[in-house]
Amino acid sequence: MPQLRYEEFVDARLTPLLRYAVMLTGSQHTAQDLVQETLIRVHKYWKRVSRSSSPERYVHRMLTNAYIDMRKGWWARRVTLRAEPEDLPDPVDHADRTAERDRMWTLLAGLPRRQRAMLVLRYYEGLPDAEIAEVLGCGVATVRSTICRALASLRTTLAPTHTDRMAPVTTTGTGGNRHG
């Protein structure tokens, strides 16, 4: 089987990755950064990625984890880092005008990133829970309970809110297994 070339991989996967990243981040601008940074890292580790059983899934996983870890890594270069509880949600991207008119989309921005990622994987990508568990490196039970919690908080905060502010979504934890 001929070796998969990085350029061919990017050609084939850029659009689906951008779409997925927009669902994850809620922002075109952030999605662009996320996909760009991830594909640059993919180039660095191309030997390893291209030899995996499914480079598509490998990169999909890389991007998902990069989204979840955004505070700790390169994202930190863009914001001042303070000691924060780990499950604080992302700030709403106020530059994204379409979000203000769309209640659910705005609420999604208020969820902790791990919860949002699981919702995207189940309700946008349509992945079964076992595959979601594989992407995020946790157990299936954790996937189910985390999604449950996310849906519950969406349900309770679907009361009308101000258009430029959302009711704070409080959670007691991300529910996932933390890696070291």
Added chain:
Amino acid sequence: MADNDPTIENELRETFARHETSLPDERAVRAGILDGVAEARARRRSVWAVVAAVAVIAVLAAPAALMRLGPFEPLLAPPAAAPSQTPVGALNFLLLGLDSGEGEVRRSDAVLVVHIDATHRSGTVLSIPRDLALDVPGHGKAKLDAAYPFGGTRLASQTVSNLTGLTFNGMAVVDYDALVAVTDALGGVDMCVEQRVVSLHLGVDRSGQVGAYKPGLKPQVYEQGCQHFAGWQAIDYLRQRFGLVNGALDRDANLRQYLLAVAKRLADQNVDPAGALALIAAAGPGLSVDTGHVGAADLYRTLREVDLGRLRSVGVPTVPRADQSLGATEVLGPRAPTLFAAVRTDTVDEWLAGG
């Protein structure tokens, strides 16, 4: 908890579908990727450009929070109470050296604790044997070097905290490549070899070229005596433990000597905080540093106050024990608990004198 509320689920699906059309400009992303790849390539070739950039940023004296750029990561669990912004009182740092690992599993080859006394004028470098059998929280009895692969820097620091009774103010994790880079950026280090050491990893061919050891090559040797080490030599030397009289324990002594040699080099070359940050940048991706709530520059200024002549070097006393499940291990020797207590109370001189 049942999550079978079709209204919410349908609304989610519709919301996602509605946003499928708003995509970033692909051409811009492609251009960005090309730039990034080229930049990464250039970065690998020209470390000193990064060094200069970081030095400039550091000199702009950013507040502690902004110092978390690039190689700075939150390795330790955040403390319960908000500590002071400047280093006050005794300080403890955990240093982990990672081996190259088989595949993804990397164990902490080297575990060093640096304790700075409350006066900030003296301190102790402790080495803890990687084969020490101890309780790893959540995993029961295991070897110390398994804590990092089990649970990363948080579990490793928790494990060593429980063992020593010390709370860590900062931590660093480093691999071989980063150590070589830092040593070279310093212009090498001077160390004194007490036992002749034959490398298992590097060999010399007939033309004098050094490379990975293969049968037939002359192995790289470090003769007795005080000498200068380039990065690749220092790190190869520090990896060796077979053939040393006390095996891993002698290697731990070499590790402590290396750390002191680096400290001496920093002092001799009068490296200032900007230079120290540049060194950290020069290490590359294999080094991660957590200086807690203290800015890296402030911490370095504090560490410079330490009188290197009064920096003690101690290996935690252990005795070998064959363990049924773990194999060849070490266990704490009878004087170890009093050593830990001495570190906590800044009375290590008394402990060394036999007290």
